[in-house]
Amino acid sequence: MTINKNECPDFLNDYIFYLRVVRGRAETTINEYFINIRMFLRYILKEKQNRSEPLEAIKIKDFPKELLNEITLRDVYGFFDFLAFERENKPAARARKTAALKSLFQFLQKRANLVDHNPVEDVEMPTVKRALPKFLTLEESLRLLSSDSYEEPERDFCMVTLFLNCGMRLNELVSINISDIDFEERKLLLKGKGSKQRIIYINDACIAAIKTYLNSRKNPPEEPNALFLSRKKRRISRRRVEQIIEKLLNDTGLGNRGISPHKLRHTAATLMYQHGNVDTLVIKDVLGHASIATTEIYTHLSDERKQSAAESLPIAKMKRRPKKKDDAKNDNEGDVKENTESDS
Structure with a gap:
């Protein structure tokens, strides 16, 4: 607005x-x-x-x-x-x-020196329970990338590829300029929260997706430096990307789970940690987190999945059945009988 x-x-x-x-x-x-x-x-x-x-x-x-x-x-x-x-x-x-x-x-x-006192100075911040982020599994991510439901295949595939490989924010994705990409050095400049900038490295999948998309752009755009364009040849909006991702997820059978472009960022971080053996400090720099505490949520996520795996075993609920009183009495009588026979 x-x-x-x-x-x-x-x-x-x-x-x-x-x-x-x-x-x-x-x-x-x-x-x-x-x-x-x-x-x-x-x-x-x-x-x-x-x-x-x-x-x-x-x-x-x-x-x-x-x-x-x-x-x-x-x-x-x-x-x-x-x-x-x-x-x-x-x-x-x-x-x-x-x-x-x-x-x-x-x-x-x-x-501004407009007030003599600050009425909110001693107001405590409400306690916010940090929920573990929603994300796609590796298999679901591959299904999304392999989908045949892309509206504009080269552009939309490129956006999903960058989300899942780089863990960028929605605003960072729509703000990418072609001049921000260094194919030779395999680097990409992102403009993050608070106008902070950071450089990330892009892999073969990202480079191939970007080049394929750029080669598919035919008519001269109104914003030639913008990477992702709408059908009107202007820089694509945040809302349009959200709509594209939502439709793609629904068409792929992954809808109604609260997955959004930001959840694809969570997915990228989770895949890095769980399957790429990437250190949390590296993930922090890739995602542009100000604090390592924000990144550590992905280690907690991993711990929860380990706990879930332990509890999913078929014998996880198995407990030792206590003996009934009659069973215990019979056992004792048998012991007495054995002792008597051995004495004789």
Whole structure:
């Protein structure tokens, strides 16, 4: 989405400019922060001014600067109560909104000098239970690559090949330029989260898929440097890639399992760890993780599969059957009889 500056108060426009120019945040991050902050500002206006219109109808353009200093910790907790019970936000969604508010008020207090106190400074982040990622097995990945259901075979096969071999993010894939590819050095420049760049190595499968796709491009594109193009010869959108992957998974019998382009990234990391014997530090660099703790989820995934394998054995539920009292009595009588006969 495109943020309309004319619908934002000045302090919010200044904050968005700060995120974009000073902090160098990615547009997707800025958009998410904006949506979460807009909801909070709407909630404050509704509560403080007893507004009767629905939350989504409240305009934030004229949000008074003076009202920022009147926001208390109680107001913040009221907002999170509203999110949890009226909007049914899960802890992960509330954690994202908490992060956005902490960032905003830190800016308002330390950079813009618009507030005397930070009402979210002592707010703890909701505890988010980290679920093990969904992924395709090796056999399922090969089935996906071998599918006959590609709409534009060379392009779509190339996208799936890069997802499964390189573990790149969706935004990284659609942002690839032809000038980012070095076939001679077998390198690819990716533009990751927060505008961070990293170089990854590409294997024979990736190189062959890219070259085949490039050779299939016939009419001059409107964006000649963009690697992946839509039918209109413009850079393909994130949403279009999601639709292509979703249809491909359904046609291959792998749908309805919550697999998305991001889950193909998980698949690549899992295949590297389980079948490629790749060290987690290397996987961290390939995926562009900021912390090794994020990468270690794939080692936990492997441990869970080992546990599942142990529990799947046919004798896994076998227990020693305790003897019944009658059986024990008969055994004892037999012992007595044997002892008597041996004494005689």
